[in-house]
Amino acid sequence: MTRLSVRARGRWSVAFRVLAGTLGSYAFTSLTTVILSLLMARIGMNRAEAVTAATLVSFIIFAVVAMVAFHARNAVRASGWWLVLSLPLALAAFLLTPGLPA
Numbered sequence: 001m002t003r004l005s006v007r008a009r010g011r012w013s014v015a016f017r018v019l020a021g022t023l024g025s026y027a028f029t030s031l032t033t034v035i036l037s038l039l040m041a042r043i044g045m046n047r048a049e050a051v052t053a054a055t056l057v058s059f060i061i062f063a064v065v066a067m068v069a070f071h072a073r074n075a076v077r078a079s080g081w082w083l084v085l086s087l088p089l090a091l092a093a094f095l096l097t098p099g100l101p102a
Contacts, residue, residue, distance in 0.1 A: 016075030024082040025065040031089040033058040038096040 004012070033054045040050035065082075072078035 017070055020075045020078040021066045021069035025062050028065050028082050028086055029058050029062040031086055032061050034093045035089055
């Protein structure tokens, strides 16, 4: 088995952090945006305004989530947090979506 040098491990770490910071942040932010827009529409806001407001908030969420990905000790820890936090959001999105059997 070939062992990676310290330099190669550092480069792979950066590559995985970039993936966690972009793809993981995108997935988490899109789920959060869906939940926010569904909740705002459910409390009585116009659907188009709810989607617009949730989309505006999503820019802040994406920036914070991407920064947290680079602040984590390693990419596995950052990805683990996105997965753990995304599962309840996905369930909530499924339950809040109108027209689905729940």
